Amino acid sequence: QAADADLRLRVEALRRGGAGGAPLPGHSVDRGALARARKEVSHWKRRLSAVRRGDPAAAPDSAGAAALRDGGRSGAGDVAFTGVLAALAWPDRVGRLRGGTRYLLSGGRGAVLEGEQTLVGTEWLVAVSVDGRGRDVRILQAAPLDEVDVETHLEGLLVDASEVTWNAEGARVEAVRVRRLGAIEVSRGTLPDPDPELVEAALEGGIRxxxxxxxxxxxxxxxxxxxxxxxxxxxxxxxxxxxxxxxxxxxxxxxxxxxxxxxxxxxxxxxxxxxxxxxxxxxxxxxxxxxxAPTHVEVPSGTRVALDYSDPEAPVLAARIQELFGMAETPRVAGGRVPLTVHLLSPARRPAQVTRDLASFWREGYFVVRKDLRGRYPRHYWPDDPVSAPATRRVRPRGE
Known part of the structure; x- marks a missing residue:
């Protein structure tokens, strides 16, 4: 079974041993290590006292000096303050829970607590000692923090950023203010007045x-x-x-x-x-x-027929054959440069012939088409001379 990773247990064991008391149940104290630790504590107490007296030569070369001074006033010797001191020493190992026993460390790596640990479920911690390489490491020793500790004592390491992004699911631009400690998102809130250029760029990206x-x-x-x-x-x-x-x-x-x-x-x-x-x-x-590029062409029957430009190479005019009688030549667009592709439709509005040369169709193709369609639509008008015949929207022209 893995040893409990909670560093506070070790700190408390050292304190009890140093005070001559009995160690915590299940723990023993290395007296030599204890002596070295107490010597180091004395050294830093002297430096801290010098800082308080205003001696700049004694000031720690660390962005956490102010927090260290605050810690001294608020009881840095308290076991509860272990996490804060550890975070100042290892700011890249501050971790936030991302599910189960897995953490994201501020340095960007993943970490996991193994075994039965008192720290399981702790939202924030500092992974003081880790084992392993690669993306996820195993936490051997850690101390807990809370978000107030992060905001108060690691303020100088926090970075605020405005993020204007496209939310594909909501089909809208989202503007938020994000506070991060390295790779960890500490907090997120709405950004009320985002930069209009960033909003436009995000909207463009969403449409694209x-x-x-x-x-x-x-x-x-x-x-x-x-x-x-x-x-x-x-x-x-x-x-x-x-x-x-x-x-x-x-x-x-x-x-x-x-x-x-x-x-x-x-x-x-x-x-x-x-x-x-x-x-x-x-x-x-x-x-x-x-x-x-007209939207419509008026055919001889008087109907304004909408043109289909879905194929830019061949705009289409689709109309019933009876409505095109008398149209000797193919209509043209683009200043006369492009003939329309004419879809000649049956009375049921099904394509009977497709041509870009109406004159040729009337001379040759019409009579083949007429022979077929006249048998299926005997009541409709099928003149012998389609170029001179009157066009009609009806089954037959009036008077025929």
Missing amino acids: AAGLRVLPWTKETIQLRERLAFLHRADPDGWPDVSSGALLATLGDWLLPLAPGARSLAELERVNLAEALLSGLGWDQRARLDSL
Whole structure:
């Protein structure tokens, strides 16, 4: 069975032996070690007395000198003060419980108490003597502390830091003030007024990690982005890149200026993404956008058909064949440079043919398609001359 690691038991045994009393039950005292210890105590008492008299030459070369003086006044000889003195001697071995019998030491290593120990469950301790190498060591001797001891006597070793980070689970920025002793987090509290630049950076990081899908896209703003992507592909120098990579890399330019002070995805719901996307365009580009990449095309039947720009290489016009009668040529976008890909639909709105050359389709492909569809949809209108025939939204044009 492992010996009890509580250093206070040894200190008490030394005190009893030094006073001529009986040792604690189960303990014995090495008289030679006791004499050496008492000699060392006398040495430090003399130095402490000199410090109190104001002799700078006698002052200990330690950041803990002030705490040592305080300890002297509050009874450094008390066994209860063992942990404080040990912490001043080994500040990198202050440990905080992180579960069970395992501790995180301020120096960054892990440590464990083995066997039946009086210190089991102690929140804070100082691992005076350890054994082992690697990430986790075994605690051989330790003395307990409490958080008040840490805050009072190790104040000079505590570091306060402001942390502004992204909470992925809560989808928001968190701002906290953290106090640490080396690797140990001593306390954590809300930071009421974080640096706006840090908040913006954390929000950007959160959006980048989650992707653009977390933004409040609508059918209209998705189409706007697709139209801009089409124009960028057609004219890379004349139109901005709105790919995911480009937009995520420039969130601070196009998105966040429209959401000042935002700290969560919920607060971004108020952002007008259309205006955000258009913010990167000049007035001339805004004026030409609708003519170069229109949202709709009016077909001969009079229907305004929405264009599909989801493939920036081939914008699509999808309409029933009957509504396209009389459209001799394929409509074009990007100033006439790019023909639309026309999806000619059956009366049931299923694709019957796909072409980028309507004139050729009317001359050749139409009659093959008509032969098939006329058998399935005999009540619908299937003229012999589709270019001169009237278009209709109905089963047949009026009067036919």
